[in-house]
Amino acid sequence: xxxxxxxxxxxxxxxxxxxxxxxxxxxxxxxxxxxxxxxxxxxxxxxxxxxxxxxxxxxxxxxxxxxxxxxxxxxxxxxxxxxxxxxxxxxxxxxxxxxxxxxxxxxxxxxxxxxxxxxxxxxxxxxxxxxxxxxxxxxxxxxxxxxxxxxxxxxxxxxxxxxxxxxxxxxxxxxxxxxxxxxxxxxxxxxxxxxxxxxxxxxxxxxxxxxxxxxxxxxxxxxxxxxxxxxxxxxxxxxxxxxxxxxxxxxxxxxxxxxxxxxxxxxxxxxxxxxxxxxxxxxxxxxxxxxxxxxxxxxxxxxxxxxxxxxxxxxxxxxxxxxxxxxxxxxxxxxxxxxxxxxxxxxxxxxxxxxxxxxxxxxxxxxxxxxxxxxxxxxxxxxxxxxxxxxxxxxxxxxxxxxxxxxxxxxxxxxxxxxxxxxxxxxxxxxxxxxxxxxxxxxxxxxxxxxxxxxxxxxxxxxxxxxxxxxxxxxxxxxxxxxxxxxxxxxxxxxxxxxxxxxxxxxxxxxxxxxxxxxxxxxxxxxxxxxxxxxxxxxxxxxxxxxxxxxxxxxxxxxxxxxxxxxxxxxxxxxxxxxxxxxxxxxxxxxxxxxxxxxxxxxxxxxxxxxxxxxxxxxxxxxxxxxxxxxxxxxxxxxxxxxxxxxxxxxxx
Amino acid sequence: xxxxxxxxxxxxxxxxxxxxxxxxxxxxxxxxxxxxxxxxxxxxxxxxxxxxxxxxxxxxxxxxxxxxxxxxxxxxxxxxxx
Numbered sequence: 001x002x003x004x005x006x007x008x009x010x011x012x013x014x015x016x017x018x019x020x021x022x023x024x025x026x027x028x029x030x031x032x033x034x035x036x037x038x039x040x041x042x043x044x045x046x047x048x049x050x051x052x053x054x055x056x057x058x059x060x061x062x063x064x065x066x067x068x069x070x071x072x073x074x075x076x077x078x079x080x081x082x083x084x085x086x087x088x089x090x091x092x093x094x095x096x097x098x099x100x101x102x103x104x105x106x107x108x109x110x111x112x113x114x115x116x117x118x119x120x121x122x123x124x125x126x127x128x129x130x131x132x133x134x135x136x137x138x139x140x141x142x143x144x145x146x147x148x149x150x151x152x153x154x155x156x157x158x159x160x161x162x163x164x165x166x167x168x169x170x171x172x173x174x175x176x177x178x179x180x181x182x183x184x185x186x187x188x189x190x191x192x193x194x195x196x197x198x199x200x201x202x203x204x205x206x207x208x209x210x211x212x213x214x215x216x217x218x219x220x221x222x223x224x225x226x227x228x229x230x231x232x233x234x235x236x237x238x239x240x241x242x243x244x245x246x247x248x249x250x251x252x253x254x255x256x257x258x259x260x261x262x263x264x265x266x267x268x269x270x271x272x273x274x275x276x277x278x279x280x281x282x283x284x285x286x287x288x289x290x291x292x293x294x295x296x297x298x299x300x301x302x303x304x305x306x307x308x309x310x311x312x313x314x315x316x317x318x319x320x321x322x323x324x325x326x327x328x329x330x331x332x333x334x335x336x337x338x339x340x341x342x343x344x345x346x347x348x349x350x351x352x353x354x355x356x357x358x359x360x361x362x363x364x365x366x367x368x369x370x371x372x373x374x375x376x377x378x379x380x381x382x383x384x385x386x387x388x389x390x391x392x393x394x395x396x397x398x399x400x401x402x403x404x405x406x407x408x409x410x411x412x413x414x415x416x417x418x419x420x421x422x423x424x425x426x427x428x429x430x431x432x433x434x435x436x437x438x439x440x441x442x443x444x445x446x447x448x449x450x451x452x453x454x455x456x457x458x459x460x461x462x463x464x465x466x467x468x469x470x471x472x473x474x475x476x477x478x479x480x481x482x483x484x485x486x487x488x489x490x491x492x493x494x495x496x497x498x499x500x501x502x503x504x505x506x507x508x509x510x511x512x513x514x515x516x517x518x519x520x521x522x523x524x525x526x527x528x529x530x531x532x533x534x535x536x537x538x539x540x541x542x543x544x545x546x547x548x549x550x551x552x553x554x555x556x557x558x559x560x561x562x563x564x565x566x567x568x569x570x571x572x573x574x575x576x577x578x579x580x581x582x583x584x585x586x587x588x589x590x591x592x593x594x595x596x597x598x599x600x601x602x603x604x605x606x607x608x609x610x611x612x613x614x615x616x617x618x619x620x621x622x623x624x625x626x627x628x629x630x631x632x633x634x635x636x637x638x639x640x641x642x643x644x645x646x647x648x649x650x651x652x653x
Numbered sequence: 654x655x656x657x658x659x660x661x662x663x664x665x666x667x668x669x670x671x672x673x674x675x676x677x678x679x680x681x682x683x684x685x686x687x688x689x690x691x692x693x694x695x696x697x698x699x700x701x702x703x704x705x706x707x708x709x710x711x712x713x714x715x716x717x718x719x720x721x722x723x724x725x726x727x728x729x730x731x732x733x734x735x
Contacts, residue, residue: 055662070730071662099735156735231661231730262735308660308727309706347711347732414734496718497710596710606734 032256032564036197036221039065039255047224047254067226068252072234074306080213080245084204088282092274094613094631095557096196096221099263100548100576103152104187109167110177115143117168122149124158124372125411130403132161133168144168147402148372155374155548156262157192159413188569193558194263195220195228199237199274209288211297214243214306218250218271223259228252232347233267235307236610237275239345240316240502241297246306256564262413264545265346265606269552269613273631276342276614281627290341290618291324294504315528315592316502319343322590323504328524336511337521338623343504344610348603349414350495354407355424357385357432359487363474365389367398367428369421370409375544375605376537377417381425383533384599388429390456391473407492415603418533419594420495426598431489440471442483499594501607503527505546507615511623516639518554518620520581525611526588530602535589542587542608549612551577555634575634655684655724664703664728667695676726681705682716684726704731 031045038044044065052060055069081087107121117139123129126146134141151158163180171178182190197220204213216237220228230250238246263269283290298317304310320343323329333339356368367385371377378398386393409421433453440458441448450465451458457470480487508521525542532538555575559567568574587608593600613631621627626641654675659665665672674691678684684705689696699705704713706727712718713731720726 055666057666069662072660074660159733159735229733232732235729262733264735266733266735306660307729308658309711309729310709310725312709347734349711349713349732349734351713414732416734494714496712496715 029563033065034255034257034560034564036219036253036255039253040219040251047256051226051254065254066251067222067254068230070231070234070250072248072307073246074304075245077213077215077245077247081202081204083212085207086282086286087202087204088278088285089202090274090278090281090629092199092201092277092629094196094270094273094552096193096257096260097263097552097556097558098188098193098574099155099157099261100551100556101153101155101157104182104184105158105162105191106179106181107163107167108177108179109164109171111168111171117144119144119146119164119168120149121146121164122151122158122372123161124151124154124374124413125409126372126403127370127408128159128411129161129164133165136165137169145402145404148400151372151374153374154412155264156266156413159262159411162191184571185569188574189566190258192261192263193258194266195222195260195270197221197233197270199271201274201278203278203282205282205286207286209286209293209296211241211243213245214238214241215247216271216275219253220251220267220270221257221260222252222254223257224254225259226252226254228260229262229267231267233271236265236268236345237271239305240294240299240343242299242303243297243306248306264548264609268344268346268610269549272342272344272610273613273617276344276611277617277629280340280342280614280618280621291320291329294341294343295320295324313592313595314500314502315590316343316345318590318592319502319504319526319528322526322588323506323524326506326524326526326588328506328522328586331508331522333508336513336623338509338511338619338621340507340509340615340618340620340622341504342611342614342618343502344607346415346501346607346610348419348498348501348606349416350420350498351410351414351416352492352494353409353421353424354490354492355421355428356406356490357425357428357488359432359473359477359480361477361480363395363472363477365391365396367396367425368401368406369398369425370401370406371412371417371421372400374412375541376534377412377421379537380418380422380533384422384426385429387599388426389433389473390454407490415501415605416498418601419498419597419603420493422533422599422601423495423597424491424493427493428489428491431491432487435487435489436473436476439476439480439483439487443471443476443479444468497594497596499530499596499602501528501603503607503611505611505615507612507619509616509619509623511620511638513624513642516635516637516642518616518633518638520550520583520616522583524586524588525608526590527604527608528592528602529589529604530594530597531591531600532589533599533601538589538604539587541605543585545605545608546585546612547577547582549609550582550616553613553616553631553633555632557632557634654722655720655726657684657688658725658727660727661729663730664695664698667692667698679720680716681712681718681720684720699728702731703728705729
């Protein structure tokens with residue numbers, strides 16, 4: 001498959017070109033299929049003779065490129081469709097896109113004579129790197145130490161390994177340290193991308209705007225092997241709405257492309273581009289304001305989602321109402337300008353996290369955690385620990401430790417770290433407070449129950465406890481050796497009840513009818529963030545997600561030639577938005593605290609990428625009257641649509 | 654008894670199309686064991702690839718989570734992230 005790596009080793013960079021010249025590789029071009037719907041056809045070239053569609057009854061006897069079919073149903077769609085007074089059926093598509101991290105994949109691996117392996121690499125999880133290497137090379141986990149380097153962006157694309165097992169095998173064989181670094185072209189050809197796909201949406205409503213039936217069919221590209229995020233795509237696309245009759249079908253489809261990788265809220269942006277574009281088309285057909293249509297159909301606490309759960313403690317409607325009252329909506333638009341609204345949902349997850357809290361001899365505190373910091377989470381960890389201990393934030397130093405220095409932690413992904421690892425950090429700090437009270441009691445020679453902890457100091461709990469001057473954390477730390485030894489605590493948990501993320505975005509655009517260029521004039525992203533631990537970093541996550549979504553909307557795509565070769569493996573031809581392309585994105589935080597978290601935190605990093613594609617498409621439709629149903633809405637595509645709308649100008653003009 | 658709802662095909666193929674099952678169990682672990690006993694393969698399927706939504710809150714790999722007699726449990730695909 002294109003993008004699959006053919007390993008070769010080289011001793012030094014200087015000798016390598018010569019060595020590479022001596023290698024001859026012959027490729028036989030086989031029948032192939034790139035497009036998702038072409039791959040689903042009965043006569044399509046079959047990628048795997050042993051791949052049979054899961055989820056269909058009876059079990060198929062012939063292999064297929066459809067790896068899996070999933071369905072979710074609520075109510076009776078056919079009956080609901082009959083009830084509808086206004087119906088709409090549309091088809092939308094999106095292309096594969098790359099996660100677009102700046103730092104390419106790279107690693108150094110050294111295997112010692114004693115068989116101990118050390119891996120230095122940047123990823124979204126050092127424990128994930130260790131696990132894959134151990135499994136692939138049959139090495140005990142205890143014999144691998146994975147060191148987390150600082151990460152220059154991941155966005156889901158570094159939740160799996162490409163280089164580390166290869167480097168480890170080569171180091172083991174050669175007895176020397178091995179370094180492998182991808183160049184940008186290799187990153188594009190051999191890693192990621194996120195799935196492209198097809199999204200067929202049907203919405204049926206009463207004339208008053210109440211939606212009574214919805215159907216969503218999702219066909220997602222998995223790449224050469226099964227595993228597209230079709231399940232989340234199906235579950236997220238309509239999650240924002242309270243619709244009595246819903247039918248959702250998803251297909252996980254293999255084709256001759258690189259195997260897809262996760263990308264921020266995997267699957268949700270895809271299907272939501274379809275459903276939220278269709279919501280806008282329905283609003284126009286009903287002549288109802290698009291914010292009002294969302295408000296009147298919004299999921300609330302007690303609403304049953306199409307995939308089953310009954311929502312509790314959700315903040316979707318609050319995001320719609322906040323958007324409705326935002327001054328952005330009152331700004332008048334000019335010629336060739338338009339406004340789009342779109343909403344989105346992402347689950348967020350919890351999971352396994354470990355953390356340690358060590359009180360140092362001078363009263364400063366070290367927090368040790370196992371999750372690479374991809375969005376400022378270390379700052380949040382320090383803030384939560386400082387809050388629990390009652391000491392200044394700058395007295396706490398958070399450290400992301402290697403796999404031999406902290407307990408297991410699931411990777412950084414699913415918007416889980418501030419929630420789950422933050423919970424572990426807080427609990428570790430709270431255990432330290434219990435210990436600090438014991439140490440103060442030992443110094444005062446009273447019972448630990450007679451000590452209370454307030455603002456970073458131990459106090460006698462009342463007049464009966466005795467009369468003592470308060471002891472600060474620093475004073476207790478100084479005497480730790482005399483009161484029982486070092487003061488520290490470790491906590492390992494499996495955090496549950498992450499609390500979902502909800503968002504509603506407003507986008508204003510101006511379309512240049514000559515070139516098809518779309519300028520983003522203003523963008524407001526309203527999001528239920530639980531409780532923002534570090535508000536400016538939350539704002540950064542929202543702005544980053546929106547920016548990536550705008551890139552996905554307007555320019556980004558994998559372009560293949562007729563022989564199935566990728567034509568744009570570099571940032572010159574794969575156009576991502578840069579700062580000069582965008583206005584300041586306004587992040588509006590709605591706080592519906594998560595009762596499961598000690599400070600009310602919910603994940604915030606993924607849902608901001610869910611609404612932008614539809615928000616931009618809806619704004620373009622508002623500006624031009626042209627509905628762009630295929631991503632990206634890049635200048636050539638929009639220009640072609642404008643050409644269809646208006647007759648081409650005469651040469652004499 | 655807690656009610657287990659099966660909305661997706663991944664789990665429904667084990668129940669012969671049945672979409673709701675009452676289960677005598679007071680923890681997720683016991684619920685999984687009971688479902689495996691009644692629908693062989695379903696417990697393994699939950700262990701390997703599913704999450705449970707208990708009264709609207711999602712739990713993954715959480716054997717000890719308690720269930721109350723009126724709990725609504727929904728089996729959904731396990732959620733990852735990016």
